[in-house]
Amino acid sequence: MIVTIDGVAASGKSSVAARVARELGVPFVSSGLLYRGVARLCLREHVNPDDEDALLDLVRRCPLDLRPREQGNEIWCGHQDLTGELHTHEVDETVSHVAKHPRLRDWVNEQLRHVQGSFVVEGRDMGTAVFPQANAKFYLTASPRVRAQRRVQERDEDIGEVEAALRLRDEKDAAQSAPARDAVLIDTSNLSLDDVVANVLRAVRA
C-alpha cells in the first residue's frame, strides 16, 4: 500500500506522514530531503544551483542515499550523514533552484521508485508525477501565517521573514505542487496535528 501526502511548505507533511506511517506500521519517506541533500552538496562544492548539467554531475560524483528511519529520514553521502545540515536558511533558499530542473527531478524520482513494499511518502508531486497509482492521496495546506507560526516554534526566527520566505518558496515550487485530482484536500490551519492524523487514517481505512 502506498499513501502520498503532498502539500505546501510547513503544512505538516512530515509530521503527519511520520504519525500515519507509525499507525499503519510502515516506513515513511520524505522526498524533499533528497532535494535538500542536493542543495547542501551544491553549497558545499560551490556548484551553481541553476546549472542542471553541473547538478547531475554532482549527484554522480557524490551519490545520495535516502534512508527511511522510524524517527526520521536520513540522507547520507558516502560515509557522511548530511541529515543535520538540511534545514538551514541557506538550504531553504537554494533548494527550489535545484528542484526546478526536470532531469534532476527524474534522478530524485528514480531513487524514490526503488523503495519497496508499503510506505507513506510526502513531498509535492508524490501523488501526481511519482506514485500516480497510490492507494490513498492527501494534499495539506494551511495559511502562510499559520505555517510561519509553526516554523518559528521550531527555529528562533522573525515571523514576518519566515512568512515571506514561505510565500516565496510556494511561488518557486508552484510548477510541481498541484494537488492530484484524486487527492483529499485538508486545510490544517484550524486543526491539531492529532485531528489531521485522525482524518488521514479514517480515509485510508475507509
Ligand SMILES: Nc1ncnc2c1ncn2[C@@H]1O[C@H](COP(=O)(O)OP(=O)(O)O)[C@@H](O)[C@H]1O
Ligand atoms: N495541524 C497542525 N497543528 C499544529 N501544528 C502542526 C500541525 N501540523 C504540523 N504542525 C507542526 O508544524 C511544524 C511544521 O510541520 P512539518 O511536518 O515539518 O511540515 P512540512 O513537512 O510540511 O514542512 C511542526 O513543528 C509540526 O509539529
Ligand SMILES: Nc1ccn([C@@H]2O[C@H](COP(=O)(O)OP(=O)(O)O)[C@@H](O)[C@H]2O)c(=O)n1
Ligand atoms: N516532491 C518534492 C519535494 C520537495 N521539493 C523541493 O524541495 C524543497 C524542500 O522540500 P521539503 O518537503 O523538505 O520542505 P518543507 O515543505 O518541509 O519546507 C521544496 O521547497 C521543493 O523545492 C520538490 O520540488 N518536490
